[in-house]
C-alpha cells in the first residue's frame with residue numbers, strides 16, 4: 013500500500029536549526045494546520061511532542077480536538093471553539109463582534125492587521141478591543157500579526173514588521189492601563205523568522221519544520237524535507253511497440269517494454285496527468301508518470317516493486333507552477349503515514 017514516510021531525524025534536524033537561529037527552542041511554536049501540511053496531524057503532533065514543542069497552531073477546532081492532550085497550548089486559526097472544548101484550545105478572534113460574543117472563559121488570541129489586509133482587527137480598533145476585553149473580563153492569551161511579505165522581503169516586509177512592533181507596544185500600554193496581564197505576542201512565520209533577529213515571544217513555524225523555505229535569502233538554512241511519497245506496484249505487463257495504455261489509450265508504447273501500474277492517483281491528491289499536461293512529470297528516480305493518470309493508480313515504464321514519487325517536493329512544485337505548500341496540503345489524509 014502507498015505510504016508517506018516521515019523521517020523523524022530530518023524533522024529533529026530542522027527543529028534544531030530553527031532553535032539555533034532563535035537561540036532557544038522555548039519560543040518555537042509549530043503550525044500543524046491542514047493535516048500538518050499533509051504529513052499527518054497525529055503523526056506530526058506525536059513527533060512535535062517528543063521534541064518538546066508546547067504550542068501549536070491548527071486550522072480549526074476539529075483538528076485541535078484530535079491533538080489536545082499532546083500540548084499545553086493549541087490555537088485554532090479559524091472558526092469558533094465550542095463551549096465544552098478543553099481549556100487549552102484557543103480561538104482566534106479577527107473581529108470586534110467576536111470579542112462581544114465569545115465565552116469569557118475561552119482562551120483566545122487576537123489577530124491584528126499589520127498591513128496584509130487579510131485577517132484581523134484594524135490597529136484603529138485596538139483601544140476598543142481592549143475596552144471590551146477588560147469589561148467582559150475575557151481570557152486573552154495572545155495577540156498576533158501576520159506578515160504578507162515573508163517570502164519576498166523588501167520594503168513591504170519592513171513596513172509590516174514595524175507596524176507589528178507598534179501594535180506590540182500599544183498592546184503593552186493598553187494592558188498596563190487596563191491592569192491586564194500581558195498576553196504572548198507573535199508575528200513571524202518560517203520565512204519571517206529566518207529574515208530577522210528578534211522574534212517576539214513565539215514564532216509560528218510551519219513550512220520550515222517540514223524541511224522547506226520559500227524565501228530567497230542569503231545563506232538559507234540547510235533544512236531537510238521530511239516526507240517522501242511511495243507507491244507500490246499493482247501489476248506489470250510486457251507490451252509491444254504500438255500498444256496503448258490506460259483511459260483513451262493516449263500513451264502508446266514506443267518499443268517493446270514492461271509497464272507497471274502503481275497505487276496512487278489523482279484521488280489521493282496528486283494531479284491528473286493527461287495528454288495536455290505540459291512536459292513530463294517524473295518520479296524521484298526519473299521514471300515518467302504516463303498520461304493519463306487514473307483516480308487510484310498511474311502507469312510507468314518500470315518493474316520496481318515500490319517507486320518513490322518524491323523525496324523533495326520542490327521539483328513537482330516547479331512543474332505545476334506552484335509552491336511546496338500546495339502539493340503537500342493536497343495529499344489525501346487517507347494516504348498511510350509511517351514515521352521512521
Ligand SMILES: *Cc1c(COP(=O)(O)O)cnc(C)c1O
Nearest residue numbers: 043158201202216217218219220
Ligand atoms: C500558515 C501560517 C503560518 C505558518 O507559515 P509558514 O510559512 O508555513 O511557516 C503562520 N501564521 C499564520 C497565521 C498562518 O496562517
